[in-house]
Amino acid sequence: MAGKIIGNQNPVVGIQHPYEINTLASILMGGFSTPNSVYEWYLYKKQKNGTWKDITQTPKNGIKVSYNFGEISIGVEFRMKVYEVKSGLLPNMTPSKTLEATLDIVPSSSKIPQIEKVVLFKKSGGDVNQANYRDTLTAQAHCIAMFDQEVEFNLWEDDAAEGGHNPTINKNNRSPRIYKARVNEKGIAEVKIPLSSDEKILKQIANKYLMKGDKNEGKNHEYYVTASYHGKIQKASQVNVDVANPDYKKEQPKQQVPPSQQPTLPPKKPQPGKTTSQPQKPQPKQNTPKFPATKSSSAPRQADSQGRITDAYFVNAQSQRISQIVVGQEIQVQIRSSNMTGKNIQYVIWEYDASGHDEIYRSSKMVVKGDVVNTSAIKIDNLKFSKGYSTSATVFGKPMDGDSVVQSYFIEVIPLDVSAESKKFGLTDEKQRLEVLKSAAVVNAAKQEAVKKGECFCNRDFExxxxxxxxxxxxxxxxxxxxxxxxxxxxxxxxxxxxxxxxxxxxxxxxxxxxxxxxxxxxxxxxxxxxxxxxxxxxxxxxxxxxxxxxxxxxxxxxxxxxxxxxxxxxxxxxxxxxxxxxxxxxxxxxxxxxxxxxxxxxxxxxxxxxxxxxxxxxxxxxxxxxxxxxxxxxxxxxxxxxxxxxxxxxxxxxxxxxxxxxxxxxxxxxxxxxTDPINQVTRKLYYTLLKDNFFEFRKYHENIVEKKKEKINDEIVNYHIFSDGNIEKHIPKKIKVGYENTYGYIYHDTKNKEHGICTAEWHITNEKANGEKPGKKPTHSKIIFDKYVHEGQTDRRIKYENGDIAEYGSNDGSSFWVLYRITGKKIELVKMPDSLNYSNDGVVIKYEFTKTQRRYTNPDYLAVFIGALADCGFVDVQTTGSCFEEASCFPSVEHVNGKSIDTIYLDDLREQQLINGFHNFGITKQLRGSKKKAFVHTTDGKKLHNSHLHSGIIASGKIKIIKEQ
Missing domain, CATH: 1.10.530 (Lysozyme)
Known part of the structure; x- marks a missing residue:
């Protein structure tokens, strides 16, 4: 794609918005399109599973077109695609079609979400405002900018003189049942209210209290409805429905009960603009500070009546503001708002340019879940960084475009379903921008804002x-x-x-x-x-x-x-x-x-x-x-x-x-x-690890009682050097230290090229095995020299044969079986993986644990890849069911022989994709997911055998570079 679509990425619904294709060819030709070319415009809608569906009925044609999005599209993600269609040079030649440009769009609203009016009526024949307890009433809320939002309806019996909702007089007159409906594309939420379902309760409510001045309820009970959005009553029906009172002839005058003696339901908050049949005393406003205050009192801040974004800035994983990073590091955006909970927003990261800003990253729509929201992690990789400059060419050794070395980022936050304008943070204030460096070797190493020294939580209260x-x-x-x-x-x-x-x-x-x-x-x-x-x-x-x-x-x-x-x-x-x-x-x-x-x-x-x-x-x-x-x-x-x-x-x-x-x-x-483990032990341990490392920062304050697990780097042994950019080198020294001939070291290089000694592992030579066979019964093809019952995960029995083959017996998915692993005649190396890794230092986190397995051996190269993938994602709760056993067998698997793959238990979908990406970055070319799992990128369907775990195997040829000291 060489072109670019120019137009509003957040079009306001109900307005025609122009879009124009700006191609490289048209620029070179002074704005004219190329001969024999037309441009076709297509529109795609993002589905729940992340795929894009073509919703184009008839493609638009031309350099310039316009689109008008309806209210139903608010907050929905669309993608425009423009294809260049070139007619053949000869009449009988087939035209060619090439994708020229794409643009992602999320329409926004020009209106504030609100309930405009509420009506209650009887839909069947006769007077719509006259009913009996055998009828079904219909309640409707007519809404603005609320498509697919949920509205709650309550039915009330009316003892107030005026129309609408009187929360004081009718405080005890609400039906206990709540009716819910979602707003349709016409802006209407509608529910049915069958009176017969709650006839007894409704009549008890209606006959208990009277309108002031009345001696009895009369021939009719008067009902109205209120509609609530986000727990607050927004509107009430103004016209009541009169329901015939079947007890009218039997009814005896009932005593007017003073409000002070009316128990049951708690009083409801009065609605502004409503009058009552009795004058009310002025009352203090809700949620305002009261003085003098006591320790037990609280005075929450009054919420702003208008939705607004108040601030946004870049932070690290610990929610600390940052001002500088190096390409390859992850960041988050912290967004602060007022009165925006439940609203949809989108944010954009821009690279600042005096001549026109470059878009680095645009998020999907997200729901605001609180006044302070941290987005998921975003890795500023080379691809994102490249969007901020036009050329990496140099003149006399200096870059033609300085943005190819250092860039400055700011944030735009876009409300999608409220009338608040989008806001930009860090655009005018240099101090709020994020400086992004291409490499610590080119520019001084990135320095994040210093963490303020605090205290641990020993004998200290929480705030x-x-x-x-x-x-x-x-x-x-x-x-x-x-x-x-x-x-x-x-x-x-x-x-x-x-x-x-x-x-x-x-x-x-x-x-x-x-x-x-x-x-x-x-x-x-x-x-x-x-x-x-x-x-x-x-x-x-x-x-x-x-x-x-x-x-x-x-x-x-x-x-x-x-x-x-x-x-x-x-x-x-x-x-x-x-x-x-x-x-x-x-x-x-x-x-x-x-x-x-x-x-x-x-x-x-x-x-x-x-x-x-x-x-x-x-x-x-x-x-x-x-x-x-x-x-x-x-x-x-x-x-x-x-x-x-x-x-x-x-x-x-x-x-x-x-x-x-x-x-x-x-x-x-x-x-x-x-x-037996306690219920949900995996979750208990995950919470403990997260709290220890990321909330209590235990190592920071209590290093004296925690064993440090930093591996000393030894250059006199064979070391795997694992680099943050995905490269791996195996360094073999000219002379290996005595006693370390069978030891491999694993060293990780972070984005600043700082070395981290992760672990060492002992290796040994064993017979290579072919993929396993399932013979159906115990194999007896060769003399048995070892037959022993074992307890190694799912493996219950192991047999070794005189010719070097191994057979293993156990159970998987409810069935028991034998697997035979035959030798190939070749020799291989296997390393014993550490029983767990728990490395955390200077922002590098490399952690895993085994679960329900003794397959704790693998190919030395695969351990290097696994360490790189773990560092890439930085998760603290990765669990592995291992690779292979000491002699290269791998029950119940038939393909894990020789340690040529590693299995991991699934994380949540978002983090699972990040782990998959980590394996991919470090050279894994075969990743199998279960048939019931999401179709993750870089994976293929491994059928039901992989519903419980991810299979990662086959390292790309030449991925690991061997360097021998001369």
């Missing part, structure tokens, strides 16, 4: 910003107590009364002090378990599930699931048990009488977790009893020796051992079984 950061780190958004998303679009709601970060922060600090959770180690272990149990403060009680506890009176509640005990012969946990113990501890028997308080009250929710953690839960002591059999006594003796450091200790005490007993802490919380 609200700390808790917000913690939640966002583990969840990706600053949301708490939002409930749990279930299948089918349903949601398990969280009924906790106070959903503010202020209260959560206060109660966490209180529980830390009360239960002696007073060091970084204790806090990070406690929070890792709590966040797994609650979904990172999403739920405060156990949801309905297959577990009997979820259906019990004393179900799991609070941040560490305080749960009752079973009565004799019962399957349910209907005896208080720990509820009673907690009540006795706190001297508050209300917990037993009203167990739901542990889920509904934020104090009890958090405090019960602290009590479980530091006072109630304890590791078993494995004491023997007289009734124990000898085998049981032997087992308990072995377990006492194995766990002698933690016998009878609480999780709070066990946490002092830092990493050593992370698994056992989960067992104490969730049920201590020697050979």
């Amino acid at each position: 609200e910003k700390d808790v917000r950061k913690l939640v966002k780190l583990l969840k990706g958004s600053e949301t708490i107590w939002e409930g749990q998303a279930l299948r089918g679009g349903k949601r398990a709601e969280c009924d906790i009364s106070d959903k503010s970060f202020v209260s959560l922060t206060k109660e966490l600090n209180n529980v830390f002090k009360r239960y002696n959770i007073n060091t970084c180690t204790r806090k990070m272990h406690f929070l890792a378990q709590v966040c797994e149990e609650t979904g990172v403060f999403a739920l405060s009680e156990e949801t309905k599930s297959k577990y009997a506890s979820s259906k019990s009176l004393y179900k799991g509640r609070g941040v560490i699931q305080l749960t009752g005990v079973k009565a004799k012969g019962s399957k349910l946990y209907d005896l208080p048990g720990p509820y009673q113990n907690y009540s006795d501890y706190t001297r508050d028997q209300n917990v037993v009488k009203n167990p739901s308080i542990v889920a509904n009250n934020v104090h009890y929710c958090i405090d019960s977790g602290g009590w479980s953690w530091s006072a109630n839960a304890k590791a078993p002591s494995f004491k023997e009893s007289k009734k124990d059999l000898q085998s049981t006594k032997d087992k308990k003796k072995r377990l006492r020796e194995k766990y002698k450091e933690i016998l009878g200790k609480t999780p709070n005490e066990i946490a002092d051992y830092v990493d050593k007993y992370q698994l056992e802490i989960g067992k104490v919380i969730n049920g201590f079984h020697e050979n």
Whole structure:
């Protein structure tokens, strides 16, 4: 493509926008198109799976065309494509068609989202405003700029004199049922309200209270509806529907109940502009500061009435502002806004040029989830950097275009569905721009803004910003107590009364002090378990599930699931048990009488977790009893020796051992079984690692008690040098140090070319194996010299034959089978992979762990590639099911022989693609995904065998350069 489409990338819906194709040929010809050429314009729409669908009905033709997008297209991603069609030189020749240019577009709204009017009527014959309790009413909300947004409707019985919604007089007259609908392309959300479904409740509501001055309800009950958007009532129907009162003849005059004596539902917030039948006293405004203030009071800031973007700047992974990077590094954009939660935005990174800015990166649309939002990581690679300059040519050694060496970036943030204008940050303020350097060797090394020296969290309170950061780190958004998303679009709601970060922060600090959770180690272990149990403060009680506890009176509640005990012969946990113990501890028997308080009250929710953690839960002591059999006594003796450091200790005490007993802490919380991991152990460990490394910054403050794992670089052994740009070199010294002849070193070079000694690995020679065969029964083709039952992952039995072949037996996907691995007659090298890697230094993170496997050997080259891929993505939770066994076999796989591939457990789709890209960058040419997985870039379908893991194998020929010292 040599051309460029000129036009608005965020066209306002309902307006004709011009677009023009500017081709290289037309520029050279002074603006004239080339002979025998016409230009055809096509429009594509982005699908949910990331593919583009051609929605062109009839292609537009010409150098200049125009498009008018409708409201239904707000926030949708489109792609324009322009093809140059050249007619043949002769009449019978077929025309040629070449893609000339593309342009991505996201239409925006010119209007503020709002509900314009609400109507309630009966659709069937007769008077639309007259009905009875056998009828179905129709409610409609007529909306502006709200396509596909959800509207909630409430039905009210009207005891006020005027039309519309009176929240004071009608405060107890709302039907408990909520009706929901999405706004269609015509701007209407519509629901059906069958009165017969709630006839009894509606009549009770209608007959309970009277309009002031009335003695009875009369012949009709008057109903209206309100429509809410984002939890706030926006409009009410102005004309009521009169529903015949079937009890009118029997009705006795009822007493006017003073407002002070009307219980039940809490009062609703009055709506501006509404009048009532009685004068109201002036009231203080909601959410304004009140003085004098006390420690227990809070005065939240009044939200801005208009959506607006307030700030945006570049940050690193730790949310610290940065002013300079080198190509190859990752950045994020932090966007600050006011009153924009739930709105769609897009951001663009521009390279500043006095003569016209160059677009470096344009995001997809994203939903604002809070006042402060960090985007996903963006790697400023060579391709993005190249968009900022026109030539890399030099004159007398100096670049013709200085942007080929150093560039300056600023940010534009574009609201897509509100009327606020797009804003640019760093365009006029030099200090807010990001300086991007081509290479640290060409320009002085990049220096990020210095991190302010702080303090660790030992004996120190959290601030609200700390808790917000913690939640966002583990969840990706600053949301708490939002409930749990279930299948089918349903949601398990969280009924906790106070959903503010202020209260959560206060109660966490209180529980830390009360239960002696007073060091970084204790806090990070406690929070890792709590966040797994609650979904990172999403739920405060156990949801309905297959577990009997979820259906019990004393179900799991609070941040560490305080749960009752079973009565004799019962399957349910209907005896208080720990509820009673907690009540006795706190001297508050209300917990037993009203167990739901542990889920509904934020104090009890958090405090019960602290009590479980530091006072109630304890590791078993494995004491023997007289009734124990000898085998049981032997087992308990072995377990006492194995766990002698933690016998009878609480999780709070066990946490002092830092990493050593992370698994056992989960067992104490969730049920201590020697050979069974606690529920969701993978998540528990992931949260612990993220908190330790990225929130508590444990190594920074407590290096004295953590073993450093930096590998000393030794130039007298064979070293793999792994470079951040994807290159790998194997350096062989002229003379290898005595004792290190069978050792390989692995060294990573970061973007500043700083060397990081990652690990060493021992290698050995073994027989190369052909891909495995499945003979159906135990092979007996050669004399057996070794036949042993083993416990190595899925492998239960291994046989070695006199001729060097190996057969292995085990199970996979519910079936058991043999695999035979025959020798080829060649010899190969295999290295023993480290049992885990946990390297983190100067921004370089290289981590992995094995899971359910003993296939811990691989080809030396593949270990170098794996280290490069891990450094490329920097993830802390990569798990591998390994490569091959010590003698190159690989049950249950038939293709992992000789360590020619590595398997990894899938991450979430976004991060999985980044890991796949990392393998690809370092030379892997064959990556197999499961048939049920997303069609990731660089992968092919590996069928159902790969539904649980990614297969990465075959290194590109010549990828690893061998350098021998002369």
